[in-house]
Amino acid sequence: MAEQTASASADIPAHGSARRAPEPGSAPEPKSDSAVVRDALGVGIAVGLSGFAFGVTSAGAGLTVLQTCALSxxxxTGASQFALVGALAAGGNPLTAAAGAFFLGVRNAFYGLRLSQLLRLPGPVRPFAAQWVIDETTAVALAQPTRRGARIGFTVTGVTLYVLWNLTTLGGALGAEALGDTSAWGLDAAGPAVFLALLAPMLRTATERAVAGIAVVLGLGFLPVLPAGVPVLVAALAAPAVVWLEGRRLGARRKGTDR
Structure with missing residues (x-):
């Protein structure tokens, strides 16, 4: 009896002791719904406020308030919107500007393929949910260990970000229209600054940083000699170039190992 009591008491953690860490490879504990909502609101509010910078940038590029709000x-998708109005502000051809924005937005299609398997939303809901497939909603959804958490994270982030982004876009466009010449106030730099701020945290690996670095070099290098909007398309060649070089490097390493 004493041995059983001692054995049972050994299984009970002492008061104030830390909970045993999960075994390596075990499934992470699911978050509570309130924790997922809190995280999703934080992302939605933080990024949604940058819609103000887009509204200012778009108005400074010559778009009307109606056109600016229609884009949002x-x-x-913030990166595509900033790329579009940036090319137009530089005097680029609308078709070229739209092409650059399109290439930046293609990544959302790949996000959608992954999210369709994770969320498994009903058919009638999918066309509406597709509008919210962007970097932030994808990141929050994929960070959840359960399908319920992923659905909550995706929905709360999407609603918060969509509503706030559009409201701040309207505010930025109206404010820029009231101020007049945005370049005189230095607000024309707001768009590129926000774009870089959103992009920087996503560059986690050496390959991603290499793509970004080469793209910057190509874009700036061809800026003086190519029509506005075209340097963005040239910079897009950085991704396949780095992937090709990485493939050759890995192939050479495998051959060296086989020997």
Whole structure:
């Protein structure tokens, strides 16, 4: 009896002791719904406020308030929106500007393939959910260990970000229109600054940083000699170039190992 009591008491953690860490490879503990909502709101609010910078940048590029708001309502992907109005502000051809924005937005299609398997939303809901497939909603959804958490994270992030982004876009466009010449206030730099701030945390690996670095060199290098909007398309060649070089490097390493 004493041995059983001693054995049982050994299994009970002492008061104030830390909980045993999960075994390596074990499934992570699911978050509570409130924790997922809190995280999703934090992302949605933080990024949604940058819509103000887009509104200012778009108005400074010569777009009307209606055109600016239509872009946020219909396109709703910050990188593509900034690329589009940036090319137009530089005097680029609208078709070229749209092409650059399109290439930046293609990544969302790949996000959608992954999220469709994870979320498994009902058919009638999918066309509406597709509008919210962007970097932030994808990141929050993939960070959840359960399908329920992923759905909550995706939905809360999408609603918060969509509403706030569009409201701040309207505010930025109206404010820029009231101020007049945005370049005189230095607000024309707000768009590129926000774009870089959103991009920087995503560059986690050496390959991603290499792509970004080469893209910057190509874009700036061809900026003086090519029409506005075209340097963005040239910079997009950085990704396949780095992937090709990485493939050759790995192939050479495998051959060396086989020997």
């Amino acid at each position: 309502l219909l396109v709703f």
